[in-house]
Amino acid sequence: MADGASPAAEAAELGRRGWNAEGGGPGGPGPVVDSTNLAWFDRASRVIPGGVDSPVRSFASVGGTPFTAVRGEGPWVYDVEGARYLDLVQSYGAVLLGHAHPHVVEAVTRAVSAGSSFGMPTPGEVLLAEAMCERVPGCEQVRFVSSGTEAAMSAVRLARGATGRARVVKFDGCYHGHSDVLLAGGGSGVAMLGLPGSAGVPAAAVADTLVVPYNRVPELGDDVACVVVEPVAANMNLVPPAPGFLEGLRAACDASGALLVFDEVITGFRLGPGGATARSGVTPDLWCFGKVIGGGMPIGALGGPRDLMAVLAPLGPVYQAGTLSGNPVATAAGLAVLELVSARHYEELEARAGSFAVSLAAAVTDGGLQAATGSVGPLVGLFVGPPGPPVELPSDYEGARVLATNGVYARLFHAMLRRGVALAPGPYEVLFPGFAHGDRELARAVQVAADAAAEVASGLG
Numbered sequence: 535m536a537d538g539a540s541p542a543a544e545a546a547e548l549g550r551r552g553w554n555a556e557g558g559g560p561g562g563p564g565p566v567v568d569s570t571n572l573a574w575f576d577r578a579s580r581v582i583p584g585g586v587d588s589p590v591r592s593f594a595s596v597g598g599t600p601f602t603a604v605r606g607e608g609p610w611v612y613d614v615e616g617a618r619y620l621d622l623v624q625s626y627g628a629v630l631l632g633h634a635h636p637h638v639v640e641a642v643t644r645a646v647s648a649g650s651s652f653g654m655p656t657p658g659e660v661l662l663a664e665a666m667c668e669r670v671p672g673c674e675q676v677r678f679v680s681s682g683t684e685a686a687m688s689a690v691r692l693a694r695g696a697t698g699r700a701r702v703v704k705f706d707g708c709y710h711g712h713s714d715v716l717l718a719g720g721g722s723g724v725a726m727l728g729l730p731g732s733a734g735v736p737a738a739a740v741a742d743t744l745v746v747p748y749n750r751v752p753e754l755g756d757d758v759a760c761v762v763v764e765p766v767a768a769n770m771n772l773v774p775p776a777p778g779f780l781e782g783l784r785a786a787c788d789a790s791g792a793l794l795v796f797d798e799v800i801t802g803f804r805l806g807p808g809g810a811t812a813r814s815g816v817t818p819d820l821w822c823f824g825k826v827i828g829g830g831m832p833i834g835a836l837g838g839p840r841d842l843m844a845v846l847a848p849l850g851p852v853y854q855a856g857t858l859s860g861n862p863v864a865t866a867a868g869l870a871v872l873e874l875v876s877a878r879h880y881e882e883l884e885a886r887a888g889s890f891a892v893s894l895a896a897a898v899t900d901g902g903l904q905a906a907t908g909s910v911g912p913l914v915g916l917f918v919g920p921p922g923p924p925v926e927l928p929s930d931y932e933g934a935r936v937l938a939t940n941g942v943y944a945r946l947f948h949a950m951l952r953r954g955v956a957l958a959p960g961p962y963e964v965l966f967p968g969f970a971h972g973d974r975e976l977a978r979a980v981q982v983a984a985d986a987a988a989e990v991a992s993g994l995g
């Protein structure tokens with residue numbers, strides 16, 4: 535990227551390179567499979583439980599049948615029928631640069647041609663670890679794993695091993711993956727299905743998990759190994775930390791000897807190069823990363839200061855391992871992303887997402903529904919309600935749940951999907967406008983939201 539061009543133009547260019555904003559892109563809609571979404575979903579349901587490999591993808595909470603994606607390009611996704619959607623899901627935040635960004639495709643292609651896995655140290659994991667530690671203040675080392683779930687699970691084991699304590703404190707509505715210990719009170723798909731946790735998790739597995747309300751600093755006993763938190767909650771829709779909340783957690787942990795774990799699987803390298811850590815100025819003891827750092831490939835990472843990370847095997851007594859950990863293809867993809875974006879690109883993206891959030895709320899209310907949106911960095915939360923009293927932004931899971939269960943989101947979701955804009959099929963997810971979404975695409979989403987809201991409001995009126 536040439537220095538000297540305006541940051542705005544450059545940031546837009548980041549996402550545009552390689553795809554055509556008018557749609558189609560090079561070669562048109564691509565490898566459209568000659569079949570229907572319904573046929574594929576029927577087939578999927580025969581060999582895959584519920585037809586999906588992650589419950590958030592099901593349409594359980596909005597009704598209907600998921601479309602089957604065959605191709606993505608920047609902010610667009612195409613289904614097997616050749617329909618094109620403006621995609622605000624963006625693999626739940628894993629693809630910061632949009633789908634099939636040429637820079638990422640090239641890095642992945644180069645890496646995979648050199649061998650997809652060795653079970654030996656590779657330069658790629660070193661380069662990505664260096665890039666991450668350079669960007670996140672206080673994070674001196676990372677250990678790669680293959681998912682955010684593993685990162686959070688390993689962070690808990692490390693915290694327990696390092697402190698010799700058992701208890702884990704987490705916040706209602708925060709999601710840290712699907713490990714037994716952390717699933718209790720999870721947001722996202724668990725919340726969407728109305729599950730308190732999961733069957734198959736014995737009481738003993740969660741006996742040491744304490745779930746407390748977000749945005750209130752809990753009292754910590756001397757048996758607490760760690761406090762795990764999403765520093766910006768993005769799995770109960772978007773709930774930012776109240777002023778003083780993260781600072782309060784830091785102080786409470788320091789007083790009790792518990793470790794503070796920031797789960798930055800969504801916020802890391804999305805809110806800015808230094809994630810929620812740099813943004814809040816609060817430094818945790820351990821970090822969990824995932825999503826953005828794999829550029830759309832499976833990855834996760836656990837991070838911390840050198841002395842604490844030395845508790846991990848082979849240096850220390852806490853065992854943790856993985857055949858595909860630090861995978862050269864995934865680390866190449868992640869590095870390609872981190873290297874391409876700089877602080878000012880993030881600032882530009884944040885400004886664009888912020889004005890999108892404001893316009894989106896205005897569009898939905900102009901259409902006749904009630905709505906409130908919030909944004910932190912490029913993360914956008916959208917809460918909707920029926921015609922009537924205004925929607926207030928919630929500060930915890932209880933507030934988020936009341937809005938998520940009013941039934942309006944499912945209608946708006948379908949009305950927008952019919953008009954070619956894909957939101958996540960559940961009310962607990964955030965919107966992920968990224969570097970691929972230019973002003974033109976976001977304006978289109980806003981227009982569609984207004985039309986969709988009008989349709990929904992007239993049906994409810």
Ligand SMILES: *Cc1c(COP(=O)(O)O)cnc(C)c1O
Nearest residue numbers: 681682683709710711799800824
């Ligand atoms: C997605 C997510 C996870 C789990 O990551 P996976 O790669 O899906 O296992 C953990 N924590 C947070 C905050 C997440 O958003």
